[in-house]
Amino acid sequence: MTDESTPTWEDVAHRYGRKIYNFAYRLTGNPDDAADLVQETLLRVRKGLSSYQPGSFEGWLWRITRNAFLDGIRRKKRRPESALPEGDHHSLGSSPSPDEVLSSIRLSDDVQSALLKLPYEFREAVVLCDVVGLSYDEIAEATDVPVGTVRSRIHRGRKLLRGMLTWPI
Amino acid sequence: MADLIFDPEEHGELFSAYLDGQLTPSEVAIVCELLDGSEEAIEEFRYLRSTRRALRLLPEFEVPAALLPDGHLGDRLSAYLDGELVSLEHRRVTKHLVDCADCRAELQELDRARIAVRSLPGVETTMTGEIPATPVPRRRRRIIAGAIGASAAAALLVGLAVGGGDEPVFVLDDLNARHVARASAEPGFAFLPSTIEVAAP
Numbered sequence: 001m002t003d004e005s006t007p008t009w010e011d012v013a014h015r016y017g018r019k020i021y022n023f024a025y026r027l028t029g030n031p032d033d034a035a036d037l038v039q040e041t042l043l044r045v046r047k048g049l050s051s052y053q054p055g056s057f058e059g060w061l062w063r064i065t066r067n068a069f070l071d072g073i074r075r076k077k078r079r080p081e082s083a084l085p086e087g088d089h090h091s092l093g094s095s096p097s098p099d100e101v102l103s104s105i106r107l108s109d110d111v112q113s114a115l116l117k118l119p120y121e122f123r124e125a126v127v128l129c130d131v132v133g134l135s136y137d138e139i140a141e142a143t144d145v146p147v148g149t150v151r152s153r154i155h156r157g158r159k160l161l162r163g164m165l166t167w168p169i
Numbered sequence: 170m171a172d173l174i175f176d177p178e179e180h181g182e183l184f185s186a187y188l189d190g191q192l193t194p195s196e197v198a199i200v201c202e203l204l205d206g207s208e209e210a211i212e213e214f215r216y217l218r219s220t221r222r223a224l225r226l227l228p229e230f231e232v233p234a235a236l237l238p239d240g241h242l243g244d245r246l247s248a249y250l251d252g253e254l255v256s257l258e259h260r261r262v263t264k265h266l267v268d269c270a271d272c273r274a275e276l277q278e279l280d281r282a283r284i285a286v287r288s289l290p291g292v293e294t295t296m297t298g299e300i301p302a303t304p305v306p307r308r309r310r311r312i313i314a315g316a317i318g319a320s321a322a323a324a325l326l327v328g329l330a331v332g333g334g335d336e337p338v339f340v341l342d343d344l345n346a347r348h349v350a351r352a353s354a355e356p357g358f359a360f361l362p363s364t365i366e367v368a369a370p
């Protein structure tokens with residue numbers, strides 16, 4: 001293990017903080033849950049880094065993230081559902097036209113509320129693949145299921161979404 | 170090859186995985202054959218592609234800055250003064266120092282503090298009782314430093330720097346070269362911060 005192969009937790013925070021935040025945001029549609037998850041995950045990463053064995057860092061990190069997320073869900077189970085995020089939470093990149101902004105918000109709200117209707121396993125697989133950008137192998141490692149299961153979940157998730165979205169999108 | 174009949178239940182999954190670039194070459198061949206053979210397959214493929222694209226085009230939220238460490242150098246400053254950073258991190262730290270007045274000021278204070286500490290008679294033996302025979306391993310030292318917090322270590326060091334004297338002109342390259350030279354010329358020099366950190370509560 002060298003200093004180059006094991007990042008510091010600050011490095012992890014800066015490199016992955018935004019991904020972790022978006023992972024939770026898309027799974028819950030809720031900025032508070034997303035913020036909680038970032039804090040909890042970084043705490044666990046900080047504790048866990050000293051025992052990290054070089055291997056698939058992404059798999060390791062996202063397994064921690066996902067477990068932190070599920071533990072958080074279990075703790076908060078009785079909390080009432082929060083409203084969907086407002087449009088002004090969206091960060092839309094470099095100055096698109098007002099029309100583009102509006103249609104983009106409408107579409108992303110559409111996709112977001114459809115995501116929230118997916119069964120958890122499908123939603124998780126789709127978010128890890130399409131929002132976080134992990135490979136099937138990394139998702140399998142993070143979620144502790146065979147790659148074939150990952151492939152089937154991603155497809156079934158997208159297929160369900162397809163049925164919920166308003167076409168043409 | 171026998172003609173494949175497109176079955177959404179059976180083959181849809183191949184389309185999804187194809188879009189993700191996760192198929193074996195022989196599976197890719199099946200996808201191509203299905204797309205050649207049926208309008209229904211092409212339509213299914215297009216729907217899946219658009220759905221996937223809509224997901225991937227979801228705007229990314231900025232993580233609130235308050236959730237992340239502030240990005241300053243913290244306990245890396247001491248290691249920097251010791252000339253102990255590996256070259257990659259050394260470059261990163263130097264780059265940050267060029268841009269960040271806060272960290273430059275902290276580095277300067279740490280530097281003055283350590284000069285003051287080093288000028289105390291016998292300090293290297295009184296802090297821990299003896300000069301360590303071998304350096305504390307890098308890994309452990311970082312954990313100790315992280316555990317007590319950079320600010321605690323800095324406060325301890327600065328606390329010893331009574332009567333700091335005139336404001337020196339701060340030249341980064343200068344300081345850098347001076348400390349690398351000193352760390353290599355005086356073997357005991359590099360051990361000092363770790364022994365102070367270990368002695369802290």
Ligand SMILES: [Zn+2]
Pocket residue numbers: 240241242265269270271272273
């Ligand atoms: Zn700084």
